Amino acid sequence: MLANEPLNQRCEFRPDVVATVIDDGAVLLDLETKYFYRLNRTGWAIAQLFESGATPQDVHAYCRAAGATASDQASVSALIDTLLRDNLIEVSDGPPQTSPSEQAVAIDWSPPTIEKQAEPLQRVIISAFDPSVPLVE
Amino acid sequence: MIRDQVIAKDFCCGPLQLTLRAQDADLYDKIAETLELYDLTWPAPRREVKILARRSQTAEPAAKGDFLRCSRMLVDRSSDGLSASTTSGARAHARFEGARESWHITVPQSLVDQNKLEEIEDVLSLVLTTGWRREGWTPIHAAAVVKNGACVVICAPTGGGKTTLTAALVRRGWQVLGDDKILLRMSEGQPIIAALLHTFNLHPQTRRWFPEVGDLEQLPRYSVWTEKRKVSISSIWSHAPAQTAKPTVLIALRRNDEVTHAVIAPLREEDVLETLLRQTVIPADRATARDIVSTVARAAGRLRGLNVEVPTDAYRDPQFLVALESAIESSS
Numbered sequence: 359m360l361a362n363e364p365l366n367q368r369c370e371f372r373p374d375v376v377a378t379v380i381d382d383g384a385v386l387l388d389l390e391t392k393y394f395y396r397l398n399r400t401g402w403a404i405a406q407l408f409e410s411g412a413t414p415q416d417v418h419a420y421c422r423a424a425g426a427t428a429s430d431q432a433s434v435s436a437l438i439d440t441l442l443r444d445n446l447i448e449v450s451d452g453p454p455q456t457s458p459s460e461q462a463v464a465i466d467w468s469p470p471t472i473e474k475q476a477e478p479l480q481r482v483i484i485s486a487f488d489p490s491v492p493l494v495e
Numbered sequence: 496m497i498r499d500q501v502i503a504k505d506f507c508c509g510p511l512q513l514t515l516r517a518q519d520a521d522l523y524d525k526i527a528e529t530l531e532l533y534d535l536t537w538p539a540p541r542r543e544v545k546i547l548a549r550r551s552q553t554a555e556p557a558a559k560g561d562f563l564r565c566s567r568m569l570v571d572r573s574s575d576g577l578s579a580s581t582t583s584g585a586r587a588h589a590r591f592e593g594a595r596e597s598w599h600i601t602v603p604q605s606l607v608d609q610n611k612l613e614e615i616e617d618v619l620s621l622v623l624t625t626g627w628r629r630e631g632w633t634p635i636h637a638a639a640v641v642k643n644g645a646c647v648v649i650c651a652p653t654g655g656g657k658t659t660l661t662a663a664l665v666r667r668g669w670q671v672l673g674d675d676k677i678l679l680r681m682s683e684g685q686p687i688i689a690a691l692l693h694t695f696n697l698h699p700q701t702r703r704w705f706p707e708v709g710d711l712e713q714l715p716r717y718s719v720w721t722e723k724r725k726v727s728i729s730s731i732w733s734h735a736p737a738q739t740a741k742p743t744v745l746i747a748l749r750r751n752d753e754v755t756h757a758v759i760a761p762l763r764e765e766d767v768l769e770t771l772l773r774q775t776v777i778p779a780d781r782a783t784a785r786d787i788v789s790t791v792a793r794a795a796g797r798l799r800g801l802n803v804e805v806p807t808d809a810y811r812d813p814q815f816l817v818a819l820e821s822a823i824e825s826s827s
Contacts, residue, residue: 376781378788385768385792389779394772394788396765475769479777482564486621487676488636489776490653492566 401470425467508533551601670737686794762800
């Protein structure tokens with residue numbers, strides 16, 4: 359586990375983060391930074407736990423139950439670390455909306471991956487129809 | 496004092512039926528000029544959108560851009576719709592009531608007098624893209640061509656050569672759905688693309704490769720920011736216009752004068768999604784963004800990708816298009 363994981367603190371997605379499920383996982387888009395991320399199926403199954411306010415400890419327990427080995431826990435920690443470092447999830451003070459175990463989905467275990475796109479989408483664009491970089495006029 | 500002399504007319508803009516009411520003929524003409532570009536009549540039923548345009552009498556506060564930030568326009572969410580302002584003071588307020596939507600646009604006299612059509616176009620692009628999205632379509636800034644069941648979405652930034660490659664393929668019998676504006680939606684798990692207009696924005700230098708376009712410099716410029724001219728596709732290639740198609744291939748097109756010949760290579764699956772997302776305007780509104788990303792991501796999952804790099808004079812080389820068509824056929 360990474361040193362900066364808030365192990366016992368509940369974390370939730372920031373309201374500005376939009377998740378879309380695709381065939382082989384999910385896409386996350388941060389509407390504030392305009393960065394987007396691709397998660398594989400396991401990565402998405404883990405990230406979904408934060409929709410109900412799971413703790414990193416909950417996540418590690420879920421992964422062990424799903425078949426993660428001790429060496430797999432490093433990739434789980436790396437995923438949580440990316441979600442926290444990029445502020446896709448944040449520590450929550452409120453009560454959980456549902457139990458993390460209710461949110462958990464059954465998966466065929468494979469190490470989770472998260473891939474951040476190198477460049478964010480444009481923050482300022484030409485027009486409501488053209489997302490290109492505005493030219494100097 | 497400006498006399499209230501309301502002029503009203505209906506326009507069909509893809510899946511929208513717009514009713515424009517303008518305070519005077521000058522203002523009406525400026526708005527109608529843009530709406531008339533979207534000349535394709537889709538089958539009914541169409542979403543009804545009302546536009547009331549007036550000259551502005553007093554300055555209104557500018558938007559902050561919490562929904563969308565464009566170079567000449569900022570857009571905010573409001574309690575019942577959207578609110579936009581442009582650099583020179585045009586304002587637009589949208590009100591959504593169930594399926595109905597109405598826009599109240601105010602334009603400063605100076606903007607009409609100075610013929611600053613770009614800002615009026617910016618406001619109308621917001622009106623249109625909002626209506627199309629609410630009707631279930633995602634606007635994509637890309638070209639699309641179709642032939643023998645293969646439909647290719649051509650992606651490049653503004654000035655990246657979408658129109659030129661589209662025209663080159665049209666000359667080889669492809670039909671066109673658009674050279675930079677198309678609509679996308681998912682239907683029964685499959686992506687569908689629909690055309691919005693059947694005009695090309697062609698640069699006069701296009702004649703170097705495609706002499707049949709004629710002397711485009713005789714035509715007025717499309718806008719003060721570009722050399723391009725707007726021409727009807729069917730006036731040059733009568734077989735060309737198409738209405739809808741199921742996309743099969745995505746081309747990420749890039750100009751590259753460091754290569755001597757065009758380069759065609761497969762595009763990774765994850766790069767197909769990124770390429771399509773970069774051609775899509777995604778407002779900073781959770782529900783709107785979720786719908787758009789969902790449509791684009793699911794559509795991207797159905798497309799095979801090609802990376803195409805072209806030097807300026809690639810279209811002089813007939814082997815380039817032969818090789819490209821072969822790669823498209825292999826990918827479809």
